[in-house]
Amino acid sequence: MRPTISFEVRPKLPPALEPLKKLASNLWFVWNPEAQELWQRIDVDLWRKSRYNPVALLNQVHQERLASLAEDGGFIAQMERAASQLSQYMSTDYCPFLGGRAPENFTVAYFSAEYGMANCLPIYSGGLGMLSGDHLKSASDLNIPLVGVGLAYRQGYFTQYLDHDGWQQEEYAANDFWNMPMKLLHDDQGQEIRISVDIEGRPLIARAWRIDVGRVPLYLLDSGIEENPPDLRDITFQLYGGDTQMRIRQEILLGIGGVRLLDKLGITYSVIHMNEGHSAFAALERIRLLRQKHGLNFDQAREIVRATGCFTTHTPVPAGNDYFDTDLVRRHFQGYVGELGISMPVLLGYGRVHPTDQNEPLCMTVLALRLSAFNNGVSELHGQVSRQMWKDVWPHFPEEDVPIGHITNGVHTSTWINPDIAYLYNRYLGPGWMEDPDSDAVWQGVDQIPDSELWQMHERRRAQMVSEVRQRLVRQFKRRGGSARELAVCAESLRPDRLTIVFARRFATYKRAVLLLYDIDRLAAIVNHPERPVQFIFAGKAHPKDNEGKEFIRRIVNLTHDERFRGKIVFVEDYDMGLARYLVQGADVWLNNPRRPLEACGTSGMKAAANGALNLSVLDGWWAEAFQPGIGWQIGQGEEYEDEGVQNMLEAGALYRLLENDVPSMFYYRDDQGLPREWIKHMKNCLRVVCPAFNSHRMVEDYVEMAYLPGGLRYAQLSRDDFAGARELGGWVSMVMENWSQVQVQDVTSPIQGPLTWGQEVEVRAKVRLGQLTPSDVVCDIYTGQLGPFGLFTDRRTFGMQPESEIEPGLWLFKGSFACDATGRMGLRVRLAPYHAGLGSKYSLGLAAWG
Ligand SMILES: *Cc1c(COP(=O)(O)O)cnc(C)c1O
Numbered sequence: 001m002r003p004t005i006s007f008e009v010r011p012k013l014p015p016a017l018e019p020l021k022k023l024a025s026n027l028w029f030v031w032n033p034e035a036q037e038l039w040q041r042i043d044v045d046l047w048r049k050s051r052y053n054p055v056a057l058l059n060q061v062h063q064e065r066l067a068s069l070a071e072d073g074g075f076i077a078q079m080e081r082a083a084s085q086l087s088q089y090m091s092t093d094y095c096p097f098l099g100g101r102a103p104e105n106f107t108v109a110y111f112s113a114e115y116g117m118a119n120c121l122p123i124y125s126g127g128l129g130m131l132s133g134d135h136l137k138s139a140s141d142l143n144i145p146l147v148g149v150g151l152a153y154r155q156g157y158f159t160q161y162l163d164h165d166g167w168q169q170e171e172y173a174a175n176d177f178w179n180m181p182m183k184l185l186h187d188d189q190g191q192e193i194r195i196s197v198d199i200e201g202r203p204l205i206a207r208a209w210r211i212d213v214g215r216v217p218l219y220l221l222d223s224g225i226e227e228n229p230p231d232l233r234d235i236t237f238q239l240y241g242g243d244t245q246m247r248i249r250q251e252i253l254l255g256i257g258g259v260r261l262l263d264k265l266g267i268t269y270s271v272i273h274m275n276e277g278h279s280a281f282a283a284l285e286r287i288r289l290l291r292q293k294h295g296l297n298f299d300q301a302r303e304i305v306r307a308t309g310c311f312t313t314h315t316p317v318p319a320g321n322d323y324f325d326t327d328l329v330r331r332h333f334q335g336y337v338g339e340l341g342i343s344m345p346v347l348l349g350y351g352r353v354h355p356t357d358q359n360e361p362l363c364m365t366v367l368a369l370r371l372s373a374f375n376n377g378v379s380e381l382h383g384q385v386s387r388q389m390w391k392d393v394w395p396h397f398p399e400e401d402v403p404i405g406h407i408t409n410g411v412h413t414s415t416w417i418n419p420d421i422a423y424l425y426n427r428y429l430g431p432g433w434m435e436d437p438d439s440d441a442v443w444q445g446v447d448q449i450p451d452s453e454l455w456q457m458h459e460r461r462r463a464q465m466v467s468e469v470r471q472r473l474v475r476q477f478k479r480r481g482g483s484a485r486e487l488a489v490c491a492e493s494l495r496p497d498r499l500t501i502v503f504a505r506r507f508a509t510y511k512r513a514v515l516l517l518y519d520i521d522r523l524a525a526i527v528n529h530p531e532r533p534v535q536f537i538f539a540g541k542a543h544p545k546d547n548e549g550k551e552f553i554r555r556i557v558n559l560t561h562d563e564r565f566r567g568k569i570v571f572v573e574d575y576d577m578g579l580a581r582y583l584v585q586g587a588d589v590w591l592n593n594p595r596r597p598l599e600a601c602g603t604s605g606m607k608a609a610a611n612g613a614l615n616l617s618v619l620d621g622w623w624a625e626a627f628q629p630g631i632g633w634q635i636g637q638g639e640e641y642e643d644e645g646v647q648n649m650l651e652a653g654a655l656y657r658l659l660e661n662d663v664p665s666m667f668y669y670r671d672d673q674g675l676p677r678e679w680i681k682h683m684k685n686c687l688r689v690v691c692p693a694f695n696s697h698r699m700v701e702d703y704v705e706m707a708y709l710p711g712g713l714r715y716a717q718l719s720r721d722d723f724a725g726a727r728e729l730g731g732w733v734s735m736v737m738e739n740w741s742q743v744q745v746q747d748v749t750s751p752i753q754g755p756l757t758w759g760q761e762v763e764v765r766a767k768v769r770l771g772q773l774t775p776s777d778v779v780c781d782i783y784t785g786q787l788g789p790f791g792l793f794t795d796r797r798t799f800g801m802q803p804e805s806e807i808e809p810g811l812w813l814f815k816g817s818f819a820c821d822a823t824g825r826m827g828l829r830v831r832l833a834p835y836h837a838g839l840g841s842k843y844s845l846g847l848a849a850w851g
Contacts, residue, residue: 010059011058011059011060011061011062011063011066012063012066013058013066014066014067014069014070015070016070016076017066017069017070017079019079019080019082019083020038020054020058020079021058022083022086023035023038023054023079023082023083023086024054024055024057024058024181025055025181025183025212026086026090026181026212026213026214027117027118027121027137027181027211027212027213027214028086028089028140028212028213028214029054029082030117030118030137030415031137031412031414031415032082032085032086032414033419033422034078034081034082034085035082035085035086036419037078037419038075038078038079038082039052039054039057041075041078042057042058042061042065042069043057043061043065046060046061050120051119051120051122051578052118052119052120052578053118053119053120053179053180053181054120054181055120055179055180055181056120056176056179056180059179089214089215090214090215092143093143094143095142095143095144096142096143096435096436097142097701097704098704098709101143102143102144102145103709103712105268105270105712105716106145106270106271106708106709106712107145107146107147107267107268107269107270107271108139108144108145108146108147108269108270108271108272108273108708108712109146109147109149109258109259109262109267109269109271109272109273109282110132110135110136110139110146110147110148110149110273110275111148111149111150111254111255111258111272111273111274111275111278111279111282112128112129112132112148112149112150112275112276112278112279113128113150113151113239113240113250113251113254113275113276113278113279114128114129114132114150114239115129115132115133115136115148115150115218116129116130116131116132116133116577117133117136117137117211117213117218118133118181118577119576119577119578120180120181121156121175121180121181121182121211122156122157122175122576123150123151123152123153123156123157123175123220123239124156124157124239125157125239125240125506126505126506127314127506127600127601127602127603128275128276128314130411130577130603131275131314131378131409131603131696132148132150132275133213133412133415134410134411134412134415134603134696135696135699135700136148136213136214136216136218137213137214137216137412137415137696138410138412138695138696138697138699138700139216139700140213140214140215140216141214141412141435141697142697142700142701142704143215144700144704144708146216147216147217147218147219147262147267147269148213148216148217148218148219149218149219149220149221149254149258149261149262149279149282150218150219150220150221150254150258151220151221151222151236151239151250151253151254152175152177152182152209152220152221152222152224152236153175153236153237153238153239154174154175154222154224154236154237154238155172155173155174155175155237155238155239155241156172156173156175156238156239157239157541158170158171158172158541158544159171159172159173159574159576160541160573160574160575161476161479161573161574162476162480162553162557162571162573163480164480165554165557166553166554166555166556166557166558166571167550167553167554168541168542168550168553168554170544172238177209177222181211181212182209182210182211182220183209183210183211184207184208184209184210185207185208185209185210185219185265192207193207193208193261193264193265194206194207194208195208195221195257195260195261195264196257196260197252197253197256197257197260198335198336199232199235199249199252199332200331200332201335202229202232204223204228204232204235204249204252204253204257205223205225205227205228206221206222206223206225206236206253206257206261207221207222207225208220208221208222208261209222219258219261219262219265221236221253221254221257221258221261222236223235223236223253224236224237232249234246235249235250235253236250236253244322244323244324244325244328245328247322247324248324248328248329248332249332250278251278251279251280251281251322251364252281252332254278254279254281254282255274255278255279255280255281255282255283255284255285256281256282256284256285258279258282258285259272259282259285259286259289260285263289270308270711270712270715270716271308271309271310271707271708271711271712271715272286272305272308272309272310272372273310273311273312273703273707273708274309274310274311274312274368274372275312275314276312276313276314276315276364276365277313277321277322277363277364277365277366277367277368278322278364279368280311280351280364280365280367280368280371281367283305283306283309283367283368283371283372284336284340284347284367284371286301286305287301287302287305287340288301288336288339288340290304290305290723290726291339291340291341292339294722294723296723296726296727296730297341297730298340298341298342299730299731299733299734300723300726300727300729300730300731301726301730302371302730303718303726303729303730303733303838303839304715304718304719304723304726305371305372306370306371306372306373306840306844307373307711307714307715307718307729307838307839307840307844308373308711308712308714308715308718308840309368309371309372309373309374309711309840310372310374310375310376310703310707310708310711311368311369311371311372311374311375311376312375312376312377312378312407313365313368313369313375313376313377313378313386313390313404314377314378314600314601315600316377316382316385316386316389316597316598316599316600317510317598318389321363321364321365322363322364322365323361323362323363323364324351324361324362324364325361325362326348326358326361326362329344329347329348329351329361329362330344333347347362348362350366350367350370350371351363351364351366351367351370352366353366353390353392353393354392365390366390366393369390369393369404370393370846372840373403373711373839373840373841373844374405374706374707374710374711374840374841375403375404375405376404376405376406376407376706376707377404377405377406377600378406378407378408378409378600378601378621379406379408379409379600379601379621379622379624379625380406380408380624380625381596381597381620381621381624381625382406382597382600382601382621383404383405383406384406385597385600386404386406387399387400387402387404390402390404393846394843394846395846396846396847396848396849396850397843397846397848398793398796400793400795400796401796401843402843403841403843403844405706407699407702407703407706408601408622408625408693408694408699409601409603409606409622409694409696409699410603410606410693410694410695410696410697410698410699411603411606411607411610411694411695411696412695412696412697413433413434413437413610413691413695413696413697414434414437416581416584416585416607416610416611417585417610417611418461418581418585418611420457420460420461421457421461421585421611421612422434424449424453424454424457425445428445428446428448428449429442429443429445429446429448430442430445432445433445433691436697437691437692437695437697437698438692438693438695438697438698438701439692440688440692442692443687443688443691443692444688446684446687446688447684447688449684451675451677451680452673452675454612454680454683454684455675455676455680458588458612458683459496459497461585461586461611461612462496462497462500462586462587462588463496463497463586464582464585464586465500465537465582465583465585465586465587466494466495466496466500466586467496468582468586469493469494469537469570469572469582470490470491470492470493470494472572472573472579473490473491473493473570473572474487474490474491476490476572476573477490489566489567490567492567493566493567493568493570494535494537494567494568494570495535498533498534498535499532499533499534499535499588499589499663499664499667499668500534500535500536500537500586500587500588500589501534501535501536501537501587501588501589501590501591501616501659501663502536502537502538502539502583502584502586502587502589502590502591502608502613503516503536503537503538503539503540503591503592504537504538504539504540504575504579504580504583504604505540505575505592505602505604506540506541506542506543506549506575507540507541507542507543507546507549507550507552507553508542508543508546508549509546509548509549509552510594510595510598510599511592511593511594511599512593512594512595512648513538513540513552513553513556514552514555514556515593515648515651515652515655516536516591516593516652516655517555517556517559518648518649518652518656519652519656520559520562522656522660523565523656524564524565525660526656526659526660526664527564527565527568527569528564528568529664531668532664532665532667532668533568533664534659534663534664535568535569536568536569536570537569537570537572537583537587538556538569538570538571538572539571539572539573539574539575539579539583540553540575541574541575553571556569556571557571580604580607583608584604584607584608584610584611584613585611586611587608587611587613588613588614588667589613589614589615589616589663590604590605590608590609590613590614590615590616590617591616591617592604592605592615592616592617592618592620592623593617593618593635593651593655594618594620594621595618595620595644595647596618596619596620596624596636596638596639596640597620597640598620599618599620599621600621601621601622602617602620602621602622602623603622605617605622605623606622606690606694606695609632609686609687609690609691609694610687610690610691610695612683612686612687614631614632614633614679614682614683614686615627615631615632615633615686616632616633616635616655616658616663617632617633617634617635618634618635618636618638618651619634619635619636619637619638620638622694624638626689626690626693626694628689630681630682630685631682631685631686631689631690632682632686633658633662633663635651635654635655635658636650636651636654666678666679666682667679710840711840714838714840717838718838725838726838728838729836729838729839732777732836732838733836733845735772736773736777736834736845736847737845737847739771739772739773740834740847740849742769742770742771742772742810743768743769743770743771743773743778743832743849744768744769744849745766745767745768745769745780745830745831745832745849745850745851746766746767746768746769746811746851747766747767747851748764748765748766748829748830748851749764749765749766750762750763750764750765750828751763756820757820758820758821758822758823759819759820759821760819760820761817761818761819762817762818762819762820762828763815763816763817764782764801764815764816764817764818764828764830765804765813765814765815766780766801766813766814766815766830766851767807767811767812767813767814768780768811768812768813768814768832769810769811769812770810770811770812771810772810773834775803775812775814776835777834777835777836778832778833778834778835779800779832779833779834779835779842780800780801780802780803780814780816780830780831780832781798781799781800781801781816781830781831781832781833782798782799782800782801782816782817782818782828782829782830783796783797783798783828783829783830783831784796784797784798784799784818784826784827784828784829785797785822785826785827786822786824786825786826786827787824787825787826787827791827793827797818798831799816799817799818800816801814801815801816801830802814802815802816814830829850829851830850830851831848831849831850831851832848832849832850832851833845833847833848833849834847
């Protein structure tokens with residue numbers, strides 16, 4: 001039966017506890033140990049049951065408990081300390097780089113389909129979400145003016161539980177936004193702030209929530225309102241739910257709706273950062289708005305958007321990118337293309353590798369690549385893989401020149417570090433590890449930590465992880481109606497003092513969760529070694545549609561029932577931020593064995609490393625960059641194989657060898673004080689090498705320096721005097737596009753005779769037909785490098801050439817030179833590309849002529 005009226009009764013906060021409201025409404029508590037402890041102190045059970053949600057906690061805690069806390073001097077003192085730390089944090093405008101303060105009028109709009117910021121906000125599924133969350137937190141700490149845009153999913157991602165056979169079941173709990181640290185946006189008149197987008201001729205209305213991530217606001221659009229017809233209401237129902245039609249509609253709301261919301265809120269920004277193709281429609285909407293507001297044409301508006309756009313691709317597999325059939329795009333963009341001032345074929349062309357191929361669907365990644373000048377992958381290796389994947393978008397350039405660079409991901413250290421470890425760092429490293437975590441000098445301080453203290457702390461963390469895992473296993477088995485014997489095994493499973501290896505991540509098949517199961521007998525010998533036993537914790541969710549991933553989970557769960565592994569290998573359900581925190585903070589070894597090069601970066605290993613765990617990993621993603629002897633282990637040498645079976649066999653073998661020898665012997669070899677000195681030395685080396693480089697402060701600073709600031713500067717130039725620069729640039733681009741077919745590098749000569757010697761100067765001349773263009777419209781380079789066995793360039797460098805004289809109208813002589821600084825078989829070519837100071841990149845028009 002439904003009630004006639006529904007209402008909610010909430011406890012009344014005693015006046016003395018008023019500061020709790022402020023503390024609950026900002027996610028800053030996630031990375032402040034004092035605030036964390038405060039919530040726990042109110043009601044430890046409720047804190048856990050609420051999924052560490054302070055708003056729900058305050059709404060549910062008993063009135064009597066609040067009354068007694070109001071009388072508790074110790075509690076009040078801690079609350080006041082936390083509250084004053086928060087107001088201090090909020091009021092400073094100090095930016096620890098950029099000379100102390102970010103430039104005026106420079107704001108970044110950051111778009112992502114998921115955000116993993118706090119356990120109580122399940123609007124993420126995996127690495128992308130964690131990364132976006134950590135990005136916002138670091139931007140806040142660093143005082144970078146940035147606003148986040150995303151979607152408020154009613155259901156978020158699922159909770160995982162397993163049935164009797166170990167088969168994954170998914171449970172979707174509704175997110176109750178009113179009980180979460182977020183606020184519905186209202187205007188001055190108290191009306192909800194709403195925007196609308198067009199879905200096949202029908203308006204889709206969305207309201208907006210605001211989450212405060214420290215100093216950074218995050219706006220989430222929510223279509224779950226009565227006024228929408230039911231099918232449209234569900235657009236923000238599920239993260240990555242539904243079919244491609246649902247997906248394109250979500251992305252229209254995220255990209256187009258997101259830009260409309262910022263406009264409605266009066267937020268001006270100079271740079272848009274799009275994460276994954278999901279948000280690429282934001283670039284289109286920005287073009288439309290610029291046209292509408294400033295009377296620009298499509299080309300002029302596009303050049304602004306492109307010159308100030310930043311796009312990050314996060315996946316190295318084609319299937320991980322969104323593709324939409326032309327028909328689907330036509331249906332949704334029929335009216336919209338007119339407002340952009342282009343035709344449907346032109347729009348589709350922007351999203352295709354081969355713009356005129358009628359059969360090619362629209363790829364969101366291609367659309368984003370074509371509409372932003374700064375593009376990057378998320379590790380050095382992923383940058384390389386991305387250039388290879390998307391090289392056909394730039395058919396006139398060799399793969400090395402494809403304008404996709406890399407900025408390696410990092411993690412928000414203070415979010416992921418255990419408070420006890422934080423205490424140790426405070427003591428021996430000083431506050432710098434939090435304020436300036438990307439400083440090498442700060443992390444040199446780990447050498448000051450006495451071995452025994454570091455080790456004792458780590459052993460306590462492991463014990464705490466084991467205890468948490470046991471409790472979770474007991475709850476798991478109770479729910480499944482497990483036998484008394486099973487429950488007893490759970491309660492005693494794992495040993496707090498044993499070498500513990502954790503494999504916790506999404507169960508995407510490329511991550512090969514079952515590689516360890518390749519040879520069960522060999523694994524049994526490792527686990528049951530008489531002097532050097534090893535135990536394993538597994539956790540992770542498979543995508544609901546990924547049966548192979550679910551099969552991996554089932555195989556591991558079955559293994560845990562085998563007598564040889566009972567209580568020594570465990571699978572913990574429902575991997576999320578809360579569980580991840582326990583695991584990264586207690587693991588001895590963090591295991592990662594993806595099929596190279598399919599792990600774009602990976603970040604969980606960085607979280608573990610910051611807590612003192614050692615990584616045991618394939619040289620893929622970030623580990624290919626970070627690894628050096630003495631900080632952890634590599635599985636294999638970074639090989640890539642055609643044959644998956646062979647690869648599994650060889651890499652399982654390499655993994656077993658490490659688990660049979662190096663890893664356990666180093667762990668169990670103790671000196672007369674009972675300390676594993678060599679292991680501790682590895683921990684310290686790892687902290688020193690990994691922490692300053694693989695944290696999100698360094699990452700955000702890289703984005704600021706490489707993309708945000710240059711983009712912001714270009715925006716200022718192009719928008720000055722009512723967009724005079726943009727108008728000029730737009731005209732220039734159309735002129736170049738129209739005339740480029742006449743451009744030719746006709747004749748390349750160099751007085752090279754016989755072998756040259758190292759250091760010798762080489763002069764190069766080229767006759768270049770420019771037609772209507774002038775030398776100032778182009779940049780002409782000598783392109784030289786070593787040649788491989790097949791006569792192809794294996795590396796390259798470029799040296800500028802200058803116009804010498806006009807031989808006849810439209811035909812120019814260019815000259816340049818360089819000194820041979822490499823030896824062996826070399827080659828050279830001459831490359832001509834359009835040039836304009838307003839362009840974000842000389843590759844953004846995709847044009848080049850080669851001699
Ligand atoms: C860090 C984290 C991830 C990403 O880790 P990978 O190394 O990419 O597997 C995924 N899920 C959760 C809950 C995390 O904390």
